[in-house]
Amino acid sequence: xxxxxxxxxQFMLENGVNVASFTPPSFKDFEVLQGPSQMxxxxxxxxKRSEYIALSYLLQAKHVGNxxxxxxxxxxxxxxxxxxxxxxxxxxxxxxxxxxxxxxPSAGIPSHRGQxxxxxxxxxxxxGEDINEKLKKNIFLKVDVDKTSIYEGEQLTAxxxxxxxxxxxxxxxxxxxxKGFSAKDIELPNPxxxxxxxxxxxxxxxxxxxxxxxxxxxxxxxxxxxxxxxxQVRLVKMVANKRxxxxxxxxxxxxFFNDPAFKDPFFDDFFNRPEVEYQDVPYKIQSNPIxxxxxxxxxxxxxxxxxxxxxxxxxxxxxxxKKITTDDALTLKVTISGQxxxxxxxxxxxxxxxxxxxxDPKVTDDIEKNSNPLSGSRTFEYxxxxxxxxxxxxxxxxxxYFDPAANSFKTLRSEPFSVHIEQGKHIKQDKQDYxxxxxxxxxxxxxxxxxxxxxxxxxxxxxxxxxxxxxxxIAAGIIFYKRRKxxxxxxxxxLKHRYANKVALxxxxxxxxxxxxxxxKAFYEETSRAVWGYLSSKLKIPMADLSKQLVQDKLxxxxxxxxxxxxxxxxIDNCEVALYAPGxxxxxxxxxxxxxxxxxxxLEGALKN
Amino acid sequence: xxxxxxxxPVFFAIAWxxxxxxxxxxxxxQINPQQRFEQANVLFSQSxxxxxxxxxxxxxxxxxxxxxLFFNAGNAWYKAGKxxxxxxxxxxxxxxSPNDAAIKHNLAIANQKVNGFVEELPLVFFQQxxxxxQHLHKANGWxxxxxxxxxxxxxxxxxxxxxxxxKNKFLRWGNYVIGTLCxxxxxxxxxxxxxxxxxxxxxxMNSKIKAKTSPDENSRDAFEVGEGMKVHIVDATxxxxxxxxxxxxxxxxxxxxxxxx
Numbered sequence: 001x002x003x004x005x006x007x008x009x010q011f012m013l014e015n016g017v018n019v020a021s022f023t024p025p026s027f028k029d030f031e032v033l034q035g036p037s038q039m040x041x042x043x044x045x046x047x048k049r050s051e052y053i054a055l056s057y058l059l060q061a062k063h064v065g066n067x068x069x070x071x072x073x074x075x076x077x078x079x080x081x082x083x084x085x086x087x088x089x090x091x092x093x094x095x096x097x098x099x100x101x102x103x104x105p106s107a108g109i110p111s112h113r114g115q116x117x118x119x120x121x122x123x124x125x126x127x128g129e130d131i132n133e134k135l136k137k138n139i140f141l142k143v144d145v146d147k148t149s150i151y152e153g154e155q156l157t158a159x160x161x162x163x164x165x166x167x168x169x170x171x172x173x174x175x176x177x178x179k180g181f182s183a184k185d186i187e188l189p190n191p192x193x194x195x196x197x198x199x200x201x202x203x204x205x206x207x208x209x210x211x212x213x214x215x216x217x218x219x220x221x222x223x224x225x226x227x228x229x230x231x232q233v234r235l236v237k238m239v240a241n242k243r244x245x246x247x248x249x250x251x252x253x254x255x256f257f258n259d260p261a262f263k264d265p266f267f268d269d270f271f272n273r274p275e276v277e278y279q280d281v282p283y284k285i286q287s288n289p290i291x292x293x294x295x296x297x298x299x300x301x302x303x304x305x306x307x308x309x310x311x312x313x314x315x316x317x318x319x320x321x322k323k324i325t326t327d328d329a330l331t332l333k334v335t336i337s338g339q340x341x342x343x344x345x346x347x348x349x350x351x352x353x354x355x356x357x358x359x360d361p362k363v364t365d366d367i368e369k370n371s372n373p374l375s376g377s378r379t380f381e382y383x384x385x386x387x388x389x390x391x392x393x394x395x396x397x398x399x400x401y402f403d404p405a406a407n408s409f410k411t412l413r414s415e416p417f418s419v420h421i422e423q424g425k426h427i428k429q430d431k432q433d434y435x436x437x438x439x440x441x442x443x444x445x446x447x448x449x450x451x452x453x454x455x456x457x458x459x460x461x462x463x464x465x466x467x468x469x470x471x472x473x474i475a476a477g478i479i480f481y482k483r484r485k486x487x488x489x490x491x492x493x494x495l496k497h498r499y500a501n502k503v504a505l506x507x508x509x510x511x512x513x514x515x516x517x518x519x520x521k522a523f524y525e526e527t528s529r530a531v532w533g534y535l536s537s538k539l540k541i542p543m544a545d546l547s548k549q550l551v552q553d554k555l556x557x558x559x560x561x562x563x564x565x566x567x568x569x570x571x572i573d574n575c576e577v578a579l580y581a582p583g584x585x586x587x588x589x590x591x592x593x594x595x596x597x598x599x600x601x602x603l604e605g606a607l608k609n
Numbered sequence: 610x611x612x613x614x615x616x617x618p619v620f621f622a623i624a625w626x627x628x629x630x631x632x633x634x635x636x637x638x639q640i641n642p643q644q645r646f647e648q649a650n651v652l653f654s655q656s657x658x659x660x661x662x663x664x665x666x667x668x669x670x671x672x673x674x675x676x677x678l679f680f681n682a683g684n685a686w687y688k689a690g691k692x693x694x695x696x697x698x699x700x701x702x703x704x705x706s707p708n709d710a711a712i713k714h715n716l717a718i719a720n721q722k723v724n725g726f727v728e729e730l731p732l733v734f735f736q737q738x739x740x741x742x743q744h745l746h747k748a749n750g751w752x753x754x755x756x757x758x759x760x761x762x763x764x765x766x767x768x769x770x771x772x773x774x775x776k777n778k779f780l781r782w783g784n785y786v787i788g789t790l791c792x793x794x795x796x797x798x799x800x801x802x803x804x805x806x807x808x809x810x811x812x813x814m815n816s817k818i819k820a821k822t823s824p825d826e827n828s829r830d831a832f833e834v835g836e837g838m839k840v841h842i843v844d845a846t847x848x849x850x851x852x853x854x855x856x857x858x859x860x861x862x863x864x865x866x867x868x869x870x
Contacts, residue, residue, distance in 0.1 A: 441684050441718060442711040445677035446650050451642045458749040459798045467756045471763035478767055 006033050010056040011072045011083055025070035025085075027059055034058035061090040084190075131235070131281055138165040139231060141209075141287035143224060149293040152219045153310030153341050154404045155373050156181075160209040160227045160287060163199065167234045172209055173284075174228035180294075181214040181222065182344055186370050213374050215310075215341045219296040223289050231283040297402050303411050305348060309401035311340010311373070315348075317397040317414035325422045330384040332417070334361075334397055337377030342367055347380045348399040353392055357385040386421045393418045500537035504530045504600050508593070515589050521579065523589055527596050528575040531568070534600055538607055548572065560606045568599050642668055646678065653681065658688035666694075676705040680712055683719070692722045692837035693814040697868050700812065700839065704805070704870065707740050724816070724835030727855040743801055751798035758791035811850075811867035813838045820860030824849035831860035840867065 011024070024036065039054040061067070067090065071083040144159040162170060194205040209227060216222055297310065313336050320331045336345055343365065352358045359382070367376030386392070394417040403410050458464050507530030514523035536543050539554040548569060555565055574592055649664035662685035668678055683698035699716040703709065720726045732740065746754065765784040768775040816836035821828045824846050834840065834852070843859065844851035850867055853859040 441687060441715050444650055444653055444681045444684055446647070447677070448643060449646060449675045449677055451673060451675075457802055458752040459802050464752055464756065468759055471760050475763050475767055478771065482771060 006058050006060045007088075008056055008058050009069065009086070010054050011074075012052055012054045013074055013076065013081070014050050014052040021073075021075045022055065023073040024055070024057070025072055027057070027069065029062055029065075029067045030059040030069075031062055032057055033060055061088070064090050066090075134235075135166070135231075135233060135281065135283045139163065139168060139233065139283060139285060141227060141229060141285050143227070143287045143290050145224070145290055145292065148291070149295065150216065151295050151310060151402065151404050152216055152297050153308055153344065153402070154216070155311070155340065156214040156216065156292065157211070157372060158214055158224055158290075159211045162207045162209055162229060163197070163204040164207070164231075165202070165204055168283075169232040169234070170207075170229050172227060173230045174226075174286075175210065176225035176227055178212065178214060178224065179222070180218050180220075181216050182341070184213040184215075184343060184374060186211040186213065186372060211372075213372060215344055216292065216294040217344075219294045222292045222294055224292060226287040226289050228284065228286050231285065233281045233283050235279045235281055236277070298407075301409055303398075303400040303409055305398040305411065306400040306402070306409060307346040307348070309336070309340060309345050309399070310404060311338055311342070311401060312403055312405070313338030313340060313399070313401050313410075313412070315397070315399045315412040315414065317417075319394065319417040319419070322418070323420045323422070324386065326386050328386075330356075330386065330419065332382040332384060332394065332397070334380045334382070334399070334414075335377055336380075336399060337375075339373045339375040340401065342374055342376045342378055345378045348397055350382055350397055351395045352382075352384060353394065356392070356394075359383045359385075386419070391418065391420050500534050501600070501604055503537070504534035507533065508597060508600070511596070512593060515593055520589060524575045524578045524592070527592060528572065528579070531572060531575070531596060531600070534603070538603070558607065560603070564599070564602050564606060567595065568603070571595050571599055642671075642673060646681075649685070650681065653685055653688075656688075658685045661685040662689050662691070662694070665698075669698075674701075674705070676702050676709070676712075679705065680709075680715070683712075683715060687715070687719050687722075692719060693812055693816075693868070695719045696723070696837040696839065697812040697814075697870070700870050707744060719837065723837040725833065726835075726838065729839070729855040743797065743804070746797075748801060748805065751794050751801055755791060755794040755798055758787055758794055762787045762791055808842075808869040810839060810841050811852075811869040813840060813862075813866055814868050815866045818862050818866050820852065820858075820862050821849075822860060824851070824861045828861075832858055834862065842867065842869070 011022075013022075034057070036055045036057055039056065040052070041054075042049060042051040055072075067088050069086045069088060071085050073083075074081045140163050142161045142163060144157075144161065146157045147154075150156055160176075164170075188208055188211060192207045192209075194207055196203050197206045198204070209229070214224075297306075315334065315336050317332065317334045320333065321328070324330060332350065334348060334350075336342070336348075347361045347363065350358070361380040361382045364379045364381070365376065366379070367374065384394070396416045397414045398411060399413075400409055400411040402408075507526050511523050511526035511530065514520075514526060532543075532546055535541070535551050536546055539551065541550060541554065552565060552569075571592065574595075578588075578592070645664055645668060649661045649668075652658075652661035652664065662682060665678055665682035665685055669682060679698045679702035683695045683702060686692075686698060687695035696716065696719050699712055699719060702712045703716065706712070720728075762784060765780060765787060769780050769784060770776075813834050813836060818834050819830040820832050820834055822831045834854075838854070840852035840854060842850045843853050845864060848863055848865075849861045850864040851859060851861050852867070
């Protein structure tokens with residue numbers, strides 16, 4: 001830069017919380033024209049929010065020469081952060097202006113401020129030259145990918161580069177999102193270092209904007225988004241007439257070279273630079289999107305233990321103890337190291353035998369910074385709690401990965417571990433009854449079974465109802481039979497009883513007729529017959545067996561005694577006497593008749609009971 | 610006697626011929642079930658769980674319903690990784706003997722493999738008693754008991770009413786007791802029949818099934834049911850069954866996914 005040209009120096013502190021102090025370097029060879037001016041802001045980048053504080057000074061060099069501005073110091077969270085020193089070359093009277101900028105090395109976001117070379121002739125805009133054409137030719141973005149067809153999980157390196165031959169102040173306005181990829185940025189030197197590259201024989205200054213390791217997470221055609229860069233290109237424009245009054249006296253040679261003899265355009269360019277004008281041209285450029293064909297990892301020959309690792313790996317598995325008690329915990333440490341998608345490794349499945357409680361593994365990463373291809377290691381720590389005493393074997397840990405270089409799956413296997421476990425002091429509360437572990441099945445039942453087929457439901461079979469009906473039928477039969485028998489015995493007697501009465505009454509009626517007619521013999525005969533007949537049928541005594549004694553026995557058996565029996569026998573005696581000694585008067589006959597009727601009806605009443 | 614001896618083999622030959630015709634397609638060797646059961650046990654001990662499970666299942670499919678058979682089938686299916694089948698077998702075994710601690714233990718282990726398993730509320734003490742009472746007799750025991758008690762009751766009533774010598778109050782009270790027992794046995798017989806022919810619960814046989822809010826494939830998803838989950842079937846259309854989980858969630862899934870208990 002020229003001695004008399006003011007320039008800005010900016011210190012940026014990103015993600016700095018609790019900034020305690022800030023010590024700017026000494027600017028002893030410079031004059032501070034303005035500042036410090038402080039600026040704060042925040043930016044969201046790749047979904048990560050970051051805050052920054054910027055301090056800027058406007059400086060002007062006092063002398064010509066090379067100077068180093070030492071880095072600034074800041075105390076952030078108790079740590080001292082230093083920014084990089086900046087080397088500044090101050091020359092006399094050069095028209096180029098440049099911005100310098102310093103940022104702390106801890107910056108996560110590379111700030112891409114291109115430094116255009118001061119003495120590139122492309123910085124001059126010749127007369128009649130089209131600005132757009134010139135910009136297009138001299139500034140462009142390029143995306144470099146190492147492969148365009150990869151396997152899922154295989155590493156892809158994408159580099160976004162800015163090629164320029166013009167002095168430019170560039171800033172990245174849009175960064176790619178890398179949809180479908182897991183991205184890991186490689187840290188770039190800050191401030192960006194230019195390298196030189198020749199494209200079609202023309203040298204370009206190349207700035208790397210972003211270098212990212214990408215791991216596709218899905219298969220198919222994925223697209224890398226373009227990056228967008230805003231440039232402020234400073235072009236030097238030739239002015240035909242000399243009117244740059246301010247510049248005129250700056251150069252002691254100016255007058256001399258302004259001689260008409262030197263007035264030709266070529267000379268103008270190199271020796272005589274008085275009539276120049278700076279023009280800041282905004283120019284927005286975009287890289288081309290790039291399509292990546294991602295192939296799924298082959299299915300054939302995929303081991304069971306494969307779970308997404310792609311690259312080249314080694315595995316170590318260590319069990320911390322060989323002999324413990326049930327009170328302690330075992331730690332199985334599985335370390336997978338190598339190159340590939342180390343940051344995406346899934347925990348290898350561990351077949352823990354029954355008798356152990358397993359917890360989710362603790363994962364720690366040790367990834368080499370800025371390694372390409374990504375290399376490092378990931379450690380899984382499985383904590384195992386033994387539940388049962390005895391000798392146990394933890395089966396070998398198996399880990400498989402896909403090696404894209406060999407296009408095949410590789411399986412790593414550790415040795416199985418044997419552990420001797422002793423009963424600890426804390427005996428488990430819930431003892432199982434089966435002598436098997438809590439997570440063991442109770443053993444199969446063996447022995448001879450009663451092999452009957454699917455039983456039919458007895459309750460739904462007709463037999464059930466028939467058997468219920470059968471006793472009812474039997475009971476009904478018995479009742480019916482009993483009724484019938486009772487009818488035959490009791491009812492027949494009742495009928496005869498009634499009949500006996502009727503017969504007796506009929507005989508007495510006949511006797512009453514004989515009484516009116518005065519046929520005394522016939523009367524007594526009938527009356528006696530009526531009484532005997534009545535007794536015979538009522539007391540169920542056959543006529544031939546009838547005797548006074550039998551009748552008396554029968555009646556007394558039925559507990560009929562006293563006046564009734566006495567009168568009955570009186571009546572019978574009267575009738576017998578009257579039969580064998582006739583000549584009775586009518587009054588006596590009338591009395592006998594009435595007596596017979598009373599006795600029969602009395603007996604009827606007595607026998608009914 | 611001689612005649613009889615001649616007839617028997619002929620009869621058997623005919624029976625075998627008939628059997629051969631009917632089972633010609635199946636092509637299964639007709640060894641007796643006990644031998645096949647033991648074969649399956651051997652397969653199981655050789656860790657050939659799927660084969661063992663198939664053999665047990667064949668026996669079950671033929672209509673044998675032994676608790677031990679269901680239990681062993683459950684163990685084999687569990688070891689073979691078929692949680693749904695395992696839980697189905699255990700539940701069946703538990704239906705046959707609801708207080709078997711071994712079945713309960715293994716069922717609990719199998720249920721640990723069920724995604725989103727919700728434990729059913731334990732039975733209240735009187736439900737437990739009822740369950741114990743139900744299993745006091747075998748399936749047909751209650752019906753047989755009903756018949757026997759009924760015979761006794763009728764005999765008692767007849768004795769009491771027709772034989773003057775048997776007419777006493779002890780016999781009368783005895784009749785009352787027998788009558789009450791008879792009615793109880795009849796009710797229990799009906800209850801056992803109904804409850805074992807009740808297919809209102811089932812086991813989900815496929816994993817990761819989305820239960821829908823209505824019986825329609827396009828309706829909104831309500832929740833997900835995993836293989837081996839026990840569900841109650843509250844309602845059903847021709848294709849869809851409305852299921853209710855133990856925690857009260859309900860939704861519709863295709864009936865084809867459920868194996869009814």
